Structures are given as C-alpha cells and as structure tokens.
Amino acid sequence: MTSTHIDVGAIDFGALGTWMDAQGLPGGPITGVAPVIGGTQNVMVRLERGGRSYVLRRPPLHARSRSNEVLRREARVLAALRGTRVPAPALVAAQTEREPVFYLMEPVDGFNPSTGLPEPHASDPAIRHRMGLEAAAALAELGRVDPGVLPGFGHPEGFLERQVPRWLKELDSYAELDGYPGPDIPGLRETADWLSRRLPRSYTPGIMHGDYHFANLMFAWDGPRVAAIVDWEMCTVGDPLLDLGWLLATWPSGNGHVPGLPSPQELVSYYAALSERDLSAVDWYAVMACFKLGIVLEGTHARAFAGKAPKDTGDLLHAMTLGLFERAGEFMEGALD
Template identity: 90%
Template sequence: MTSTHIDVATVDFDALGAWMDAQGLPGGPITGAAPVLGGTQNVMIRFERGGRPYILRRPPVHARRKSNEVLRRESRVLAALRGTQVPAPRLVAAQTEREPVFYLMEPVDGFNPSTGLPEPHASDPAIRHRMGLEAAAALAELGRVDPAVLPGFGRPEGFLERQVPRWLKELDSYGELDGYPGPDIPGLRETADWLTRHLPRTFTPGIMHGDYHFANLMFACDGPRVAAIVDWEMCTIGDPLLDLGWLLATWPSNNGHVPGLPAPREIIAYYTALSERDLSAVGWYAVMACFKLGIVLEGTHARAFAGKAPKDIGDLLHATTLSLFERAGQFMAGALD
C-alpha cells in the first residue's frame, strides 16, 4: 500500500451531493472532507453527510489508462460480496455509467498492521498469533463464495495452464526497455520447469482477491478478527488456492510488523479445516506465487535501467525477487510438507 498526495479540492462536492440525492442517500452539506492515505494510486476521501460517514474512491486527476475500468470491477466485486460473510468494505453506491467512475463505501473500523499495532494487539501475543489464523479464515470465507455472483468475470477455463507462459512472456517483455541486460535470477528456469511438471490437474473455480497479503488486510481494533480485505483491483475468477499461495509467499517473518504469527504450516492446516478444497498441491501454489510476484517486481528493476524508476527502488525490488525465488526453492524442496 502506497501513500499518495491527494488534493481534496479536485472533487466537485456540489456535483457529488446532487448525485447522492439522486441515489436517495441522506442529504445536507458535505463536511469533514479529508484524504485517506494508503491504498493504490486511486483517490480516497472520507467525508460525512446527513450524519453518515463515507469513503469516496475515484481515479486520480491524471488517470491511468485502466483506472476507470479498475474501479468498475472493484465496485462490481464489492456489490457481489455485500450479501456474503466475506469481510470487505461495504459498498453504498457506485457511478459506473460514465467517467470518471467512482463509488462510495462505508469506512472500515480497523487498522492495517503495517502502520503499527495498537493495544491490545501490541502487548498480547495470543491476539497476534490469532491474527494470522484469522487471515486464513477470511480467505477461506472468500473461497466459499459461489463465483456465479460475478457472471462473465475473469476466464477460469485454463487458468492454471496459462500462468507460467503468461509470466514468462511478461518477463521477456522487459527486454524492450533500454539498458536492461535481462533477468539475472538464479533458479528462474528450474522454477518454471517445476511448475509446469507439477501443474495441478483440476481445480474448482472461485473468486480470487489476486493480491492477498497482510498489507491488504485491516484488523478489528478490539481483537484479532479481519475487519476488511481491501484493494480488490486484481480480483478475478480463478483458483482461490493461488491466494493462499500468495499469503504463504509473502508471509511476514517474526521480526516483521506482527511478531508471533503462526508458522506457514499452521496457516495451511487452519485453512484446510475451513475449506473443502483439495490442498494436496499447496506447495505448487506457493511456488507459483513466488514466481509470479518475483517477475512482477523485476519489472521495476528493469524500468530502473531505462531511467523510468529510481535505481535504489529497482535494486531493492530485485533483491526481493531473488529472495522470492529462494523461497520458491524451499517450497519445491518440501518446506510446506
């Protein structure tokens, strides 16, 4: 999650108020408008109207090419999840017919652990341990949702078969950047070959978050419960076990933001107890997550060679890519068995 500078003055609150009136929402002046830092490059602004708090989510003033489509997808996902037990921001209303697309959601009463731990979490190791289990429980809940609530969303047919070729093609595309010498990633070919040989034969399609890790979770202020899974812009219909693999690939060490989290094997066992999915190939999903994330991060390293990203950031992310492929090697050797 990255902070961005947000100018509240760029929002036309008169037009927003008129639109809210048309949605039948409580009227009155809009007060207390303030930016919400964190999240993606999209703008988030908190405000109140008619005694009710809201979060406005909309594209930045200089929108990226896919900004509006991303918000259309997000609003559709949040609308579909509104009637489920999945902890997600509660959608109030969305404007998706014209651009800029935006939507309103209820504020989440919670905190993100990457910004620090409040009490009682900071001083209670039992709560911190339970936070890890609750992360697995929230993911299992998402995996139980019938993907039919999102008709035509994603391409589940051949989803797993596409992964290795898709990300190797992405890596090859970095060669178009001036100055990039090509990927120097030990274990790259071995990992790709292992993934191809051990591809799971079947899977049950479901809703995937697409970027499921601790920085995209908000926890309740009074205990270990996940208050909301946030940042749904990568959501699709695919294999939800890849979300579990992503969680394992990015699992914080005990000297991270939340000391005392359960070990990855305990996370797998807890998820297994809550899910009807076949986890016999869980190691494959963890390796696949390391492979994909490592290649994604290498893109910034490549752009740094072309002067399109800061060199120090590129070097840092390249080091992270190397550590992810090292972790993939551990998973291939049976670290999760």
C-alpha cells in the same frame, strides 16, 4: 502510497451531492473531507453528509488508461460480496455508467498492521498469533463464495495452464527496455520447469482477491478478527488457492511488524480445516505465487535501467525478487510438509 494532499480538483463536490441525492442518501452539506492513506493510485477521501460517514474512491485527475475499468470491476465485486460473510468494505452506491467511475463505501472500523499495532494487539502475543489464523479464515470464506455471483468475470477456463507461459512472456517483454541486461535470477528456469511438470490436473473456480497479503487486511481494534479485506483491484475468477499461495509467499518471517504470527504450515492447516478445497498441491500454489510476484517486481528493476524508475527502488525490488525465488526453492523442497 498516497500523500496527505487531496487532489480536490479531481472531485466535484457539488455534483457529488446531487448524485448522492439521486441515490436517496441523506442530504446536507458535505463536511469532514479528509484523505484516506493507503497503497493505491486512486483518490480516496473520507467525508460526512447528513450524519453519515463515507469513503469515496475514484481515479486521479490524470487517470491511467485502465483506472476507470479497474474501479468499475471493484464496485462490481464489492456489490457481489454484500450479504456474504466475506469481510469486505460495504459498498453504499456506485456510479459506473460514465467516466470518471467512482463509488461510496462505508468506512472500515479497523487498522492496518503495517502502520503499527494498537493495544491490546501490541501487548498480547495470543491475539497476534490469532491474527494470522484469522487471515487464513477470511481467505477461506472468500473461497466459499459461488463465482456465479460475478457472471462473465475473469477467464477461469485454462486459468492454471496459462500462468507459467503468461509470466515468462511478461519477463521476456522487459527486453524492450533500453539498458536492461536481462534477468539475473538464480533458479528461474528450474522454477518454471518445476511448475510446468507439477501443474494441478484440475481446480474448482472461485473468486480470487489477486493480491492477498497482510498489508491488504484491516483488523478489528478490539481483537484479532479481520475487519476487511481491502484493495480489490486485482480481483478475478480463477483458482482461490493461488490467493493462499500468495499469502504464503509474502508471509512475514521472524519478528516483523507483527511478531509471533503462526507458521506457514499452521496457516495451511487452518485453511484446510475451513475449506473443502484439495490442498494436496499447496506447495505448487506457493511456488507459483513466488514466481509470479518475483517477475512482477523485476519489471521495476528493468524500468530502472531505462531511467523509468529510481535505481534504488529497482535494486530493492530486484533483491526482493531474488528472495522470492529462494523461498520458491524452499517450497519446492517441501517446506510446507
């Protein structure tokens, strides 16, 4: 998570104002600078200028190797989604020609449920139940967008065939970390074999969010509507049903921070009613999402052995990996039937 400290050295407000003038945006002093708290490594600040509010997103002062390219892709996606019915942050303007890349978007008028529920959501079980259905509806809306709005984006050809080998290779790469004894994940091989045997024969390419789960959604203050899908860092053109699988794999169980959500089966039925996509292999996508996310989380466990991540964090994420493979087993046994 970001901290409440703004890395002011990462933002040249004078240069920002000059650039905003060149975009034809309202002028005047930049005021009201405040951090936007969220699950991102990038700098995000809210600011005001000329009577208009914005959120600025740019890499940290000491950017990671791909930080600028990720933001360049994000800006391109948000530009492509303008004018669609997909609830996404509204892009105002982007500077992608030189580094650091940054962009301005309109603030989202909504809340993230992982930080707590406001009223009327906290008191109304019908609203909370509907929030889950609206999450499925927003995803179905994304799946309807023609991927042709993002020419050359991603590698949709052979997308599904690449998944199991790609993530097994990722898991094998952890052996390079000193001290990692190898993956102790019950069901790993069985899950990989099941996925390989049941690979869907075909799919219709579409825009994928890539990390579609409840914590990456913001909801309207006055009801269950999804105000915006956020954090588009993993977006690509692939199979949108893997986003649905990701939602199922990460779906809160029991009375989590949003009690009374619909069941996974209800999510699938609601999505199916809004989409023309073939959901006959939806269990495959849910298992694939558990498989991929479990391997991603195991990477931190492996880095902890090498002293490159805190041990308690590594242990926690390893436990989450084991839980994901258990959930994969439930999906393989027909939990969505």
